[in-house]
Amino acid sequence: MIPRPELFSRLSGSFELSAGATVSGDLVDAVRLALPGLDLRPGDAGEIDVRRDPAIGEEAYRLTTGSRGVEIVAGGRAGAFYAAQTLHQLLPPASYRFAERTSWPVPGARIEDAPRFSWRGLHLDVARHFFPTREVLRLIDLMALHKLNRLHLHLVDDQGWRVESRAYPLLHEVSSHRPRTVVSHYREPVVYDEVPHGGYYTLDDLAEIGAYARSRCVTVVPEIDVPGHASAILAAYPAFGATGEPYEVLDRWGISPAILSPLPPTVEFLTTIFDEVIGALGGTPYVHIGGDEVVLDHWAGSAEITAYRESLGLSSVNDLQAWFLRRLADALAERGARAVVWDEAFVSGGLREDTVVMPWRGMGVGRRAAAAGHDVVATPVFPLYFDYAESSSPDEPMAIGDAITLADVAAFRPAPEDWSDAERARVLGAQAQLWSERVPDARTLDYRMWPRACALAEVAWSGTGQDGFAGRLEEHLGRLDALGVEYRPLAGPHPWQRRRPHRPSTVRVTDVMARIEAMTHDPESTRPSV
Template identity: 50%
Template sequence: MSDRYALLVPSPRHAVAHDGTFTLDAGTLLHAEPGLAHLVRRLLHPLNLPLADGSAPQGALSVRLEDGGAAEGYRLRVTGDGVEITAAGPDGVRHAVQTLKQLLGADAWRAAAAGTRWEVPCGEIEDAPATAWRGGMIDVSRHFRTKNTVLRYIDLLAMHRMNRLHLHLTDDQGWRIESRRHPVINRRSTHRPDTLVGHRRHSNDYDGTPHGGYYTLDDLAEISAYAAERGITVVPEIDLPGHASALLAAFPELGTGSREVLGGWGIGSGVLKPVPAAVKLVCELVDEVLDVIDTPYFHLGGDECPTEDWPLDPEVAAHMAALGVTEARAMHGWFLRQIGEHLAGRGKRMIVWDEGFQSGGALADTVVMCWRGDAIARQAAAAGLEVVRAPVYPTYFDYDQSDLPAEPLSIGGAITLEDSASFEVRPASWSEEERGRVLGGQFQVWAEYIPDERALDYMTFPRACAIADAVWTGRPAGHADLIRRLREAHLARLEAAGCEYRPLDGPHPWQQGGTGRRARELNDPRRSVASWHAWRDEVPEVEVAVSTVQRGS
């Protein structure tokens, strides 16, 4: 039983097992101040622990705060006489309880556990995260996820001591946010008539089935509050000025290119114009979200934005002339900075994908989310900006998980569990100053080929366990050690929590692609592990362009 201390995910900084056990059951007293007591009882929901009066009695679960520790750090001590948790703040208490649940065994992750009596192995843990940003991104635009799915993923992130949920809420294929100020968006931008079947490079077949949905502002407020109770900050993303086709279905006069909600994938031609009227609209939509989501961050996207049509549009051309700008690309940076200044006025920090930095769209406190490899991430860090590392390889979970023909359809491949276990959030090859600008990292689950919740589980776990380990410890998870922890303990925890993860040896029969719509396409030469790795190593470094428009103009 003492081996449980060696089977935690993510790994703690220091853990040692001792002889003996402590029995935790419904009769165990909880000694904690009221706010902390509520937190602990909610996380240990199969037990409704009675509260102790006065000083901590022997045989209790005791929780207290101490000054001087790391912001999210904690100390957990289990003896034959009880359980003691000390932390600098509520986040540390949350992490300690999540660790305690892993020590209890898999049944602690069930909604109701028969008997609710556990023998907890004695030992001590001292722990704190190595990075401040530990997250996961879920694309709810390409395929909509219900509110309940989002809430469940908040619990799964908290289980792994993650603290950021990045929601990709808008794209060409659907706008997933209610607007009370502009209800035309709810009518025109939140659904599409059908969806592409198969892979975008090989199919023009659409399924003929409408797809859509959106979160009401009340839903988003609920999601934000639910996440906050679990120590997770929601990072909303409105991805503009590119990927705007769905928004332009409601406001066609404000864009160029496609002006309908798209059912296919790739980089759409629908782009919001970089003009004051479009900036005003976006700021109003941003304000609606920030009125209900309590977050210090707002992600403006800024990726994959075709700009070649902008100079051909009379309104954009006139605005460029007024600003003295000759390059369309510079207007990309102008657009992002305008909204960034609005966010700053509300006390929020702008986040952009690395193209936003490349086009000069970053403000002094902008966080750059780097997905196109190390070169641009190092350039952003060298420019004094804080960076969240989210490189395609190995943090994108919309890619194949192996070379097995049975894998379901995905965007490409393969990014294996071993690849994700190699993720180094602060690479040793970077300078000390560059590493110091890395806030942390996150995984990404883009949803073009992930149609439902069961497929989402399959594509996300257990690869997410590897990223969670890396961003908590500050070092790669290590494939062999991670496999051991997964096989001997953690997969059972995921199963008890209701997560339909991918088995280590390959998909269950019902998770396979088969020969129908979800069949993996095997003829793409870039889809094997070896060829994908070779292509990845040949990706050229990205050069950063200097904007010709000054900040704030």
């Protein structure tokens, strides 16, 4: 099973779970949803009996199977849903296919389980390459199978804006597409495909994604990345920029000097966007506001922005960025949501105490954020950036760098043992990032995400990769096969997965991590060159 349960014991006895079997008791809908192929039916007394016990925790459960059927005790709806996912993993992989078979053997077992971390996430960058609603819903299903419960959608970047705005319609009319896309390797001469790329989610799409995710115990965390990475926004509404100059949706990768103005009209604009996105999702406890890779030169060069900064009593543009992000976090708090930021925003200082920090530049800066009283979600490049290749081989499809292996992910510890108890208590969990510059379609998404996300699921559920993971993964891949997931085979890519071959790097990702971790000790490192 993946993730491995906290306690698993084999029992004597078994029974056949038939299509149309009855589910009785509490939380019946959660169990039926986790086993869609069996067409389970609610009833007064069934082969599957579910009871709620709030004393064991919302996501915790106890599952017993034997000759008398299935008994589930769950702390809440999520616990019942995860119990049913575990029950499904007791069945053969063929049970994940739609078929005419009417029953499956269930071995006798007793399982007690609860997650180590509350945040078990995947990040999907839909700004660099757009993935339509059907692919997001499919990803949610795969997350649910693995008991992952946070879907972080990176909805805007220099290369595209991905959600409808009825208040500011030029965002989806102008900023949702670009005329061409870079197809060359990282740090090589730029080559374009000369093919337009675009797409966006309507507010109805976002409502569907939110409802679908909630039904499967997944929380959608939308990201509106500001004040940098703003080329797409300013292509539609240049007046919200620091200079007022016109921009185009960026057609190359990397960092842009485009930056939003910190003046009150921009705050009002973003607050309106927050209202639209939160409202469409049906509410969310978290909204990511970015704060990464911000080039502050235009703020420093603007007399109007300088005068505004001085009127606030702030001594530097770094202080102004911190003030701006805190103002947005205040607006989100008024709407019942906590702000989430990348670690540059923490280094700049001035965050609200309830702001969640994602330390992509390393767990060293994550530890400092935890010590300062911030909740932390572990997101370090190594080993949780899945846009990196899985081996240093030209057989791999093109990636930004190499190599982050399945074993690297399985060995990760979101709350390192050398942290203090207080620091470890601040770790909400872990999240893998899939940046999509070199992920142009759903087949490549599958290849990059799986099976590394299986290892992430185990680490985020248990706090560590458990003994026997490799052997359990071998069996688990049969479930992914049945679901049609085009994952990376353990032995390396299939011939048809070797499109646009990777060029292995002479620089190890661990060396990159050491360099960028050193940058987090200097607030000026939040002002990258372009």
